[in-house]
Each structure stands twice: as C-alpha cells, then as structure tokens.
Amino acid sequence: xxxxxSQYLERHIFPVLLPGLExxxxxxxxxxxxxxxxxxxxxxxxxxxxxxxxxxxxxxHFEDIWFVAQEWATNPRPPLPLSATLTxxxxxxxxxxxxxAYRVRCWPDVAQLREWQRGFRKEDYILAPSPSFxxxxxxxxxxxxxxxxxxxxxxxxxxxxxxxxxSL
Numbered sequence: 025x026x027x028x029x030s031q032y033l034e035r036h037i038f039p040v041l042l043p044g045l046e047x048x049x050x051x052x053x054x055x056x057x058x059x060x061x062x063x064x065x066x067x068x069x070x071x072x073x074x075x076x077x078x079x080x081x082x083x084x085h086f087e088d089i090w091f092v093a094q095e096w097a098t099n100p101r102p103p104l105p106l107s108a109t110l111t112x113x114x115x116x117x118x119x120x121x122x123x124x125a126y127r128v129r130c131w132p133d134v135a136q137l138r139e140w141q142r143g144f145r146k147e148d149y150i151l152a153p154s155p156s157f158x159x160x161x162x163x164x165x166x167x168x169x170x171x172x173x174x175x176x177x178x179x180x181x182x183x184x185x186x187x188x189x190x191s192l
Contacts (some may be wrong), residue, residue: 044070060108068092 027035048066055061086092110118128134167181 040071040074044074058073060104 044067047062047070051066052061052063063085069089072089073081073084076079129138
C-alpha cells in the first residue's frame with residue numbers, strides 16, 4: 025500500500041495541525057499583549073497534547089514536555105525582555121519615574137549637590153576629616169535642621185571616610 029506525501033498529509037497531519045493553527049490564531053487574537061505570545065511554543069504544546077497516539081496529555085504544560093525540558097537543560101532560553109514581562113501600567117510607571125528623576129536632576133540645587141558629591145567621591149585619599157571640615161559640616165547641619173539656607177541635602181548626604189570605611 026503506497027501512500028503519497030500529499031495523501032499522508034491529508035490523512036494524518038492536517039486533521040491535527042489545522043485545528044491547532046486555528047486555535048493558535050484565536051488565542052493570539054484574544055491575548056491582550058500579542059507581542060508576548062509565542063506561536064511556536066503554542067503549536068508545539070498543542071500538537072503534543074493532541075497527539076492521537078497518546079490520550080493522557082491534556083493537562084501538561086509546555087515546560088513539562090520531555091523534549092522541551094531536555095533542550096532547555098542543554099540550551100537555556102535567554103530571559104524575556106522587559107517589554108514582554110511588564111504590563112502597560114508597570115512600563116508607564118517606570119518611564120514616568122525615570123523622567124521625573126531626570127527632571128529633578130536638572131534642578132540647580134540638585135545639580136550643585138551632585139557636583140559636590142562627585143568631587144567628594146574623588147577625594148578617596150582622606151582618611152579622617154579635618155577639624156575645619158567638621159565645623160563647616162556641623163554648621164550646615166545646624167542650618168538644615170533650623171530650615172535656613174540650601175544646605176539640607178548636603179548635610180544629610182555627607183559621609184566621612186574614616187580608616188578606609190564610610191560612616192555617617
């Protein structure tokens with residue numbers, strides 16, 4: 025009994041594959057974030073679960089298919105990009121927070137503080153603060169807690185390097 029390739033496809037492959045493709049298209053259409061939907065994974069899972077030679081595979085997940093697990097053991101998948109894992113609200117919150125931080129860094133007081141911090145970090149050779157340094161910082165802290173002047177950010181972020189370790 026000779027079967028041509030087209031007859032084999034029509035009898036054995038298409039009855040399983042075509043409903044799988046239709047279901048995949050319906051699922052992709054109804055998926056809220058289509059850019060996260062992987063059609064190849066869906067088809068592999070569908071064909072494995074609906075194999076007519078095996079009837080007890082309905083509840084198996086894609087990661088639990090033996091050949092998928094074996095392949096991922098030797099060639100792990102790279103992590104999904106954030107665009108595929110975040111919701112639109114989470115992505116909007118991240119973008120807004122970065123934009124707000126950028127806008128705050130543009131303020132003159134904050135820019136001055138950042139410049140002072142850059143210079144302070146370059147002074148790694150200081151082992152102990154000098155007495156005049158402590159007097160100036162104490163005065164800044166006094167002004168900060170009294171609500172006078174623009175020293176508030178500087179006094180709270182001042183760190184002294186003592187014996188190679190940072191301490192407040």
